[in-house]
Amino acid sequence: MSDAVRVGVVGLGYWGPNLARNFDRLPEAELAWICDGSDDQRERFAREFPDARATADLDDLLGDEDLDAVIVATPVPTHADLAVRVLEAGKACFVEKPLALSLEDAERVVAAAEKADRTLMVGHLLEYHPGLVRLGELASSGELGDIHYIYGNRLNLGKLRTNENALWSLGAHDISVVMSLAGEDPEDMRAVGESYMNPGVEDVVFAYLRFPSGLAAHLHLSWLDPHKERRFTVVGSKRMATFDDMAAENKLTIYDKGFDQDFRSYGEYIARSGDVMSPAVSNEEPLRIECRHFVECVRDGTEPRSGAASGLRVVRALETLQRSLDESARARAV
Numbered sequence: 001m002s003d004a005v006r007v008g009v010v011g012l013g014y015w016g017p018n019l020a021r022n023f024d025r026l027p028e029a030e031l032a033w034i035c036d037g038s039d040d041q042r043e044r045f046a047r048e049f050p051d052a053r054a055t056a057d058l059d060d061l062l063g064d065e066d067l068d069a070v071i072v073a074t075p076v077p078t079h080a081d082l083a084v085r086v087l088e089a090g091k092a093c094f095v096e097k098p099l100a101l102s103l104e105d106a107e108r109v110v111a112a113a114e115k116a117d118r119t120l121m122v123g124h125l126l127e128y129h130p131g132l133v134r135l136g137e138l139a140s141s142g143e144l145g146d147i148h149y150i151y152g153n154r155l156n157l158g159k160l161r162t163n164e165n166a167l168w169s170l171g172a173h174d175i176s177v178v179m180s181l182a183g184e185d186p187e188d189m190r191a192v193g194e195s196y197m198n199p200g201v202e203d204v205v206f207a208y209l210r211f212p213s214g215l216a217a218h219l220h221l222s223w224l225d226p227h228k229e230r231r232f233t234v235v236g237s238k239r240m241a242t243f244d245d246m247a248a249e250n251k252l253t254i255y256d257k258g259f260d261q262d263f264r265s266y267g268e269y270i271a272r273s274g275d276v277m278s279p280a281v282s283n284e285e286p287l288r289i290e291c292r293h294f295v296e297c298v299r300d301g302t303e304p305r306s307g308a309a310s311g312l313r314v315v316r317a318l319e320t321l322q323r324s325l326d327e328s329a330r331a332r333a334v
């Protein structure tokens with residue numbers, strides 16, 4: 001165990017225990033600390049992770065000279081301040097998504113990572129999903145042709161949050177995927193949404209992103225929906241593809257569908273509906289892959305796939321979409 005990367009997890013609410021479990025099980029890592037301000041959460045998970053030391057105070061982790069990295073899985077408004085403290089203490093830092101609630105805060109974290117020369121990774125989990133990695137390979141290889149448009153549905157009767165809306169909570173995932181499939185940053189972003197459960201906290205958001213190449217994307221994000229959907233549809237000039245994370249198998253499907261020009265006529269298009277196929281993709285848990293990637297980056301000093309640049313791009317897009325959301329709400333109120 002001597003060359004294992006020693007990590008501590010801060011925040012043992014809904015998501016943090018999943019991270020703790022994965023780091024605990026990775027042979028390349030040692031879960032050395034768990035930390036939560038709540039006595040109940042700490043006591044509950046101290047029983048589940050008896051080899052890790054438990055504390056309410058992040059300073060205990062930061063003062064442990066043998067600790068290599070800290071995982072921040074606390075509510076989003078706390079991310080930036082906690083991550084800066086971790087990095088300034090000379091530890092590598094994994095921050096859950098989104099990196100921060102404003103671009104200014106996200107830049108503060110990135111500057112701290114650069115100054116300390118420590119690894120910073122953001123939990124853009126879907127960038128590690130084998131099905132979406134495969135979809136990205138298909139898109140960049142040209143197999144789908146030019147990508148015309150993408151739409152994503154992230155719907156659920158899910159966790160009702162009050163300190164971030166559906167855009168920041170759910171959209172961070174989809175924006176990271178859409179931007180990596182597009183291979184460029186959006187130039188035009190708009191969003192509308194509605195708050196039904198808590199005033200000023202949008203439960204449902206419809207976002208539109210347009211990229212310089214002409215690629216368009218639409219996201220439907222909601223934690224107030226009867227369906228549980230986690231789906232992307234990619235419409236290319238040659239082929240189309242869907243990724244359905246709720247499917248037990250065959251999560252990725254490629255459709256040889258589209259319009260071909262009929263050269264016997266005067267430029268008319270005829271619909272082509274050919275083969276449908278589902279490439280095999282690994283069913284390894286994406287969270288395990290993500291945690292292992294972080295440990296390898298810390299150990300080898302390599303830049304994470306969802307490192308500072310990815311974290312900043314996603315927060316920049318979220319901030320622009322939030323401005324649009326606010327403007328559309330103000331326009332309605334006039």
Ligand SMILES: NC(=O)c1ccc[n+]([C@@H]2O[C@H](COP(=O)([O-])OP(=O)(O)OC[C@H]3O[C@@H](n4cnc5c(N)ncnc54)[C@H](O)[C@@H]3O)[C@@H](O)[C@H]2O)c1
Binds near residue numbers: 015072169
């Ligand atoms: N990757 C994913 O799919 C995914 C899914 C869910 C949540 N998340 C992310 O995980 C993070 C946590 O979300 P959650 O739903 O688990 O939140 P939560 O509110 O359920 O849990 C947060 C925990 O952090 C603790 N905490 C807060 N401030 C603290 C501090 N300063 N020191 C120690 N403990 C502190 C709280 O006591 C609480 O137990 C968020 O960033 C969220 O976006 C990611």
